[in-house]
Amino acid sequence: MAHNIQLVNTREMVAQGQQQWSPLQTYTLKQWLESQIQTAILLGEIPAANVPSRTLDAMEERLLWERVIEESLANDVMKDLFDSSGLASAAAEANALMQVWNIPPASxxxxxxxxxxxxxxxxxxxxFQKACSQAGWLESVRYFDWQIERxxxxxxxxxxxIDLAGFDRIDPQQQRLLDVLMARGVQVNIWQIKPEITPNPVQCKLDNRDAEYRAAVAWAVNALHDNPQARLAIVVPELAVLRERLASLLDDYLHPVSIEASHAEMPRLYDFSLGQPLSKQPVIAVALNLLRLCAGRHDVAQEQFSPLLLQRFWSADISEANARAKFDALLRHKLPQTINLRRIIHFAEQAKIVPELALCLRSASTFLDQLPLRNFPSVWSSLLLQFLKTLGWPGERGLSSHEFQSQQKFLELVEGLSRLDALLGKVTLATIVQWLAQRCVDEIFQPRSMGDPPLQILGMLEAVGSALDGLWVMGMNDHIWPPQPRPNPLLPAALQRxxxxxxxxxxxQSEFAQAIHQRLLHSASQIVFSWSEKEADRMLRTSPLIAALPLITDLPLASTLAEQYLPEQGFEPDAIDDHIAPALTAGEYVHGGTGLLKAQAICPAWAYYQYRLGARKLESPVDGLDxxxxxxxxxxxxxxxxxxxxxxVLQEMSVEQRLYAVDMAATAALTQFNQERDQALSAAFIALEQQRLVKLVDAWLMLxxxxxxxxxxxxxxxxVELDIEGIAIRLFIDRIDALEDGRLVIIDYKTxxxxxxxxxxxxxxTEPQLPIYAALALLGDEVAAVCFSRVKSEEHAFSGIAAEAEILPKVNDITHKVIRNIFDEASFPDWPAVLEHWRTSIRAIASEIKVGEAAxxxxxxxxxxxxxxxxLLRLPERELQFERANALLTDGTTNA
Structure with a gap:
C-alpha cells in the first residue's frame, strides 16, 4: 500500500511538471512507530537501559516456541508423534491473539x-515468557505494546x-496506538479512494479457473489496447498460488519477446504486489541445494543430484556445461541410484571430462573434513559463504539485476544467522543449513520494478493507491470469499467467537470480507467480479457478496503464445515434407546393430533420431542391479x-554334479562382472545373486x-560383422548349437x-535379430532352427520355427498348422523360402536406412x-493434425 501511494504521488508530481520533489512519507504502522521510538532513544528520551535487549522476529519467536515445546514433551512417551514445528506456529499465533486482543490467561x-x-x-x-524475561527479549507483538506505552x-x-490507508479492520492493539496519538493531539484520518465516476460492478461466470485467468488477462490486454494510459488492477485471493500462471499468460500477450533468455528481466507493463519466497530464486535454490548436498554427509539419490549438476550458478557452469551433461549420463549409466559425495568426486576424477567440477567438489570435501561437528550459528555464518566459494558459487557468468538482488538478500540472511547463537547454541552444519533454508522460504523476495506499470496484480487484502480505470477481481466463489473460518486450535473457540x-x-469472516468488498467497490469506476463454475468434477457456487450483481457472458479468453500460432487463429504454417534424411555417404558408419534395423522396421524416424543422430534417453539408475x-x-x-x-555331458551329469557346475559358472561370471564394476558389490549381495542365478539356470538346464x-x-x-546393403552391422549371437548332421540351431536368450x-x-x-543370424550371418551354413530361449522363473520355454519337427521342445516346423497360420503355404512353401524372405526383407529395410528414409x-x-x-516423434501434434484434416474434410463434405 505504501509503495502504491508513493507511485500515485510520483505520477502527480510528473503531471505537474515537477523535476524534483521531496518523497511522500509513507510507512507501515510498525515502520512509523519504530522510527519514532528510535528517534526518542537517540535523543535520550528513552534510556538505553530500558530498551529490550532484543526483539524476536517471526522465525526466532517460532524457534523459541519450538524449543519450549520440545523441552515440555521431552519425557512424554508419545513425543515423536507431535509436530513441534506446527505446534510452535499455532502457539505463536495464540500468544499474539492474547496480546493484541487483551485476553488474560485466567479467562x-x-x-x-x-x-x-x-x-x-x-x-x-x-x-516462553520466562525464557524471554531472563534474556531480556520481547516478541514482536509485546514489543509493539511496549512501544505504545513509551x-x-x-x-x-x-x-x-496521520492518514491511515488500507485499514479494513482495526484490532484492539492498533486502537490502543490510535488512542495514544489522539490523546496527544494528533488528528487521525481514515484515507479512502473514491472514483470520479460512480462504479458499475458486474459479475461473470467462467467454466473453470483456467478460463478465469484467460478472461482476466484478455480484459486487461484489451483495456490497455484501447487506452495505453489506463490504470488497471487484477485482484487475486490466492495470488501466491496463481502468480506464475498469470505471469505466463500476461507475458504471452504483452511481452512475447520475454520468452528469450536475453529478455527474461525486461521491464513489464504489469507488476505483482506479492513476491515469491527467496528460496525459489534459481541462484539461491542452487546455493541451498549445494549446502544440503554437502552438509548432510549422507547418501543422495541421483534424481536429486542430477538437476543440481546441470544447473548454472556453480563451478564451471558455462565452460563445462556440455561436459557436465555427458557426466550426468555417465553417472546414470555407471553408478547406482543412491550415491554419496565421495563417490561422485572419485567418479568425476576418473572420468576426466569435468576437471573444474572435480576440483570444486574435492576442495569442498576437504573443507568439510576440516569443520568441527558443532559450532555457533555466528561461526557457521562465515563458514557457509567460504564453503559456497569453494564450489564456485555463483558461477562463471556475471549476475543479472534480479539475480544480484536475490544474492544480496541471501547474504543478509546468512549474516543474520548470528542472531541465533543464544537460541540454538552450538549446532551441526546440517541444522544450520536447515534453518537457513527455512529463512529463505519465509523471506518474500520481490525484485525492484522499473517505471510505473499500468497494470497491478494484487492480493485481496491489498489496497490500491488511487482510483483506477478498471478493476477485475478473481476467485469470487463461496468457498474462497468470504474465507473459511480458521480459529486457533490452542484457544477456546467460544472465547474467540x-x-x-x-x-x-x-x-x-463475513464482516471482514464485506469491508474488503466495500473498499474494492470504491477503487474503480469499472469493476468485474469473476468466479468459476466448476473445479475438475466439482460444481462451484458464486460468493454471496456478488450474487445480486448483473451477470455478463461471452467474454473473450486470452490464448497462450503457442495457441496464438494455431491455424484457427489465422496462422498458416509452411508445410515441409522432411521424411527423407541425408543419404549415407561412403564409409559412414551407423552404430546400433540389429537394434538399428528393428527401429527402422517399426518407425524409420525412430532409427534416424536414435542411431544416426545419436539421440538417447537418459538411463534411470537403480540400487543394486537392473x-x-x-x-x-x-x-x-x-x-x-x-x-x-x-x-x-549334460545328460550324464547327476543332479549334484549339475548344480556344482552351475555354481562354478555363476562364481566365474560374478567374479568377472565384479572386477569390471566401478564399485564392487558386497559379499552378501554376491551370495544372494549367486543363489538366484544357480536356481534360474539349473531350472533352464532341466528343459x-x-x-x-x-x-x-x-x-x-x-x-559377427556383416555388410548389409552397404551398412556395417556388428552383432553377437548368444549361442549356436550343432546337430549330429552338421546343421545349426541358433538360440537367442531372453530374460x-x-x-x-x-x-x-x-x-x-520388427524382431530381426534371429532372421539376420539365420539368413545373413550364417549364410554359408545350413540352419535347421531359430528360436528364443526364455530363461525366466516358471516360464522356461523355447519359441521359434524349425525346418523339421522335434529339433527343439515345442518348436514347430514350417508345415505345422500353427506355423501355417503365420507363414501361409502360398508365400512360404518350404524352409528355404522362409530364409529367402528374411534376406529380402532385411535388405529392403537396410536400403531404406541407406537412402535416408526417416518418416x-x-x-x-x-x-x-x-x-x-x-x-521427437511428436505423436500428439501428428494426431492433432490428422484430426484437423478430418474435420476440414467432414466440413467440406457437409457443405457440398
Missing part, C-alpha cells in the same frame, strides 16, 4: 469448553495529522557352463535335458518380456513402447 481457564490443549498452551506460554510518555513532537478475533467464525544387467549375468553363466560341454536331438555347443556370444516371432512373416520384420510411420503405437526418442 482461558474459566472459559466454557476449556480443553487440555489450552491448558498445555498456557504452560508453554509461561515457559510513546504515551514521550515529549517527542508528533505529526499533526465472543470477542471476534480474526478467523474465529463465519460471521467474523533387469538388463541381471539378464547379462544369465548370459555369462550360460556361456561359462557350456564351455567344453554338450548334450551328452534342455528334454531335447531329443543330440547337440554340441559350437559357439557362445559369437561376434524379459515374452518374444514375438509372428512378425517374421511380415514384410517389415514417422508405424503400424501400431504399441510397437513404440520401448522407443527412446518418442518425444
Amino acid at each position: 482461558l481457564l474459566v472459559a466454557t469448553q476449556t480443553t487440555e490443549e489450552t491448558k498445555q498452551f498456557l504452560q508453554w506460554r509461561r515457559a 510513546l504515551a510518555k514521550l515529549e517527542l513532537a508528533l505529526p499533526s495529522t 465472543s470477542i471476534g478475533t480474526p478467523n474465529a467464525d463465519s460471521q467474523v 533387469s538388463a544387467t541381471r539378464g547379462n549375468l544369465v548370459h555369462m553363466v550360460l556361456q561359462q557352463f557350456w564351455q567344453g560341454r554338450d548334450s551328452v 534342455e535335458l528334454t531335447r531329443l536331438a543330440p547337440f554340441s555347443v559350437a559357439a557362445c556370444e559369437k561376434k 524379459g518380456a515374452k518374444p514375438d516371432y509372428k512378425n517374421w512373416a511380415e514384410s517389415r520384420i 514417422v510411420r508405424f503400424n501400431d503405437e504399441e510397437d513404440l513402447k520401448y522407443c527412446e526418442v518418442l518425444p
Whole structure:
C-alpha cells in the first residue's frame, strides 16, 4: 500500500511538471512507530537501559516456541508423534491473539469448553515468557505494546495529522496506538479512494479457473489496447498460488519477446504486489541445494543430484556445461541410484571430462573434513559463504539485476544467522543449513520494478493507491470469499467467537470480507467480479457478496503464445515434407546393430533420431542391479557352463554334479562382472545373486535335458560383422548349437518380456535379430532352427520355427498348422523360402536406412513402447493434425 501511494504521488508530481520533489512519507504502522521510538532513544528520551535487549522476529519467536515445546514433551512417551514445528506456529499465533486482543490467561481457564490443549498452551506460554524475561527479549507483538506505552510518555513532537490507508479492520492493539496519538493531539484520518465516476460492478461466470485467468488477462490486454494510459488492477485471493500462471499468460500477450533468455528481466507493463519466497530464486535454490548436498554427509539419490549438476550458478557452469551433461549420463549409466559425495568426486576424477567440477567438489570435501561437528550459528555464518566459494558459487557468468538482488538478500540472511547463537547454541552444519533454508522460504523476495506499470496484480487484502480505470477481481466463489473460518486450535473457540478475533467464525469472516468488498467497490469506476463454475468434477457456487450483481457472458479468453500460432487463429504454417534424411555417404558408419534395423522396421524416424543422430534417453539408475544387467549375468553363466560341454555331458551329469557346475559358472561370471564394476558389490549381495542365478539356470538346464536331438555347443556370444546393403552391422549371437548332421540351431536368450516371432512373416520384420543370424550371418551354413530361449522363473520355454519337427521342445516346423497360420503355404512353401524372405526383407529395410528414409510411420503405437526418442516423434501434434484434416474434410463434405 505504501509503495502504491508513493507511485500515485510520483505520477502527480510528473503531471505537474515537477523535476524534483521531496518523497511522500509513507510507512507501515510498525515502520512509523519504530522510527519514532528510535528517534526518542537517540535523543535520550528513552534510556538505553530500558530498551529490550532484543526483539524476536517471526522465525526466532517460532524457534523459541519450538524449543519450549520440545523441552515440555521431552519425557512424554508419545513425543515423536507431535509436530513441534506446527505446534510452535499455532502457539505463536495464540500468544499474539492474547496480546493484541487483551485476553488474560485466567479467562482461558474459566472459559466454557476449556480443553487440555489450552491448558498445555498456557504452560508453554509461561515457559516462553520466562525464557524471554531472563534474556531480556520481547516478541514482536509485546514489543509493539511496549512501544505504545513509551510513546504515551514521550515529549517527542508528533505529526499533526496521520492518514491511515488500507485499514479494513482495526484490532484492539492498533486502537490502543490510535488512542495514544489522539490523546496527544494528533488528528487521525481514515484515507479512502473514491472514483470520479460512480462504479458499475458486474459479475461473470467462467467454466473453470483456467478460463478465469484467460478472461482476466484478455480484459486487461484489451483495456490497455484501447487506452495505453489506463490504470488497471487484477485482484487475486490466492495470488501466491496463481502468480506464475498469470505471469505466463500476461507475458504471452504483452511481452512475447520475454520468452528469450536475453529478455527474461525486461521491464513489464504489469507488476505483482506479492513476491515469491527467496528460496525459489534459481541462484539461491542452487546455493541451498549445494549446502544440503554437502552438509548432510549422507547418501543422495541421483534424481536429486542430477538437476543440481546441470544447473548454472556453480563451478564451471558455462565452460563445462556440455561436459557436465555427458557426466550426468555417465553417472546414470555407471553408478547406482543412491550415491554419496565421495563417490561422485572419485567418479568425476576418473572420468576426466569435468576437471573444474572435480576440483570444486574435492576442495569442498576437504573443507568439510576440516569443520568441527558443532559450532555457533555466528561461526557457521562465515563458514557457509567460504564453503559456497569453494564450489564456485555463483558461477562463471556475471549476475543479472534480479539475480544480484536475490544474492544480496541471501547474504543478509546468512549474516543474520548470528542472531541465533543464544537460541540454538552450538549446532551441526546440517541444522544450520536447515534453518537457513527455512529463512529463505519465509523471506518474500520481490525484485525492484522499473517505471510505473499500468497494470497491478494484487492480493485481496491489498489496497490500491488511487482510483483506477478498471478493476477485475478473481476467485469470487463461496468457498474462497468470504474465507473459511480458521480459529486457533490452542484457544477456546467460544472465547474467540465472543470477542471476534480474526478467523474465529463465519460471521467474523463475513464482516471482514464485506469491508474488503466495500473498499474494492470504491477503487474503480469499472469493476468485474469473476468466479468459476466448476473445479475438475466439482460444481462451484458464486460468493454471496456478488450474487445480486448483473451477470455478463461471452467474454473473450486470452490464448497462450503457442495457441496464438494455431491455424484457427489465422496462422498458416509452411508445410515441409522432411521424411527423407541425408543419404549415407561412403564409409559412414551407423552404430546400433540389429537394434538399428528393428527401429527402422517399426518407425524409420525412430532409427534416424536414435542411431544416426545419436539421440538417447537418459538411463534411470537403480540400487543394486537392473533387469538388463541381471539378464547379462544369465548370459555369462550360460556361456561359462557350456564351455567344453554338450548334450551328452549334460545328460550324464547327476543332479549334484549339475548344480556344482552351475555354481562354478555363476562364481566365474560374478567374479568377472565384479572386477569390471566401478564399485564392487558386497559379499552378501554376491551370495544372494549367486543363489538366484544357480536356481534360474539349473531350472533352464532341466528343459534342455528334454531335447531329443543330440547337440554340441559350437559357439557362445559369437561376434559377427556383416555388410548389409552397404551398412556395417556388428552383432553377437548368444549361442549356436550343432546337430549330429552338421546343421545349426541358433538360440537367442531372453530374460524379459515374452518374444514375438509372428512378425517374421511380415514384410517389415520388427524382431530381426534371429532372421539376420539365420539368413545373413550364417549364410554359408545350413540352419535347421531359430528360436528364443526364455530363461525366466516358471516360464522356461523355447519359441521359434524349425525346418523339421522335434529339433527343439515345442518348436514347430514350417508345415505345422500353427506355423501355417503365420507363414501361409502360398508365400512360404518350404524352409528355404522362409530364409529367402528374411534376406529380402532385411535388405529392403537396410536400403531404406541407406537412402535416408526417416518418416514417422508405424503400424501400431504399441510397437513404440520401448522407443527412446518418442518425444521427437511428436505423436500428439501428428494426431492433432490428422484430426484437423478430418474435420476440414467432414466440413467440406457437409457443405457440398
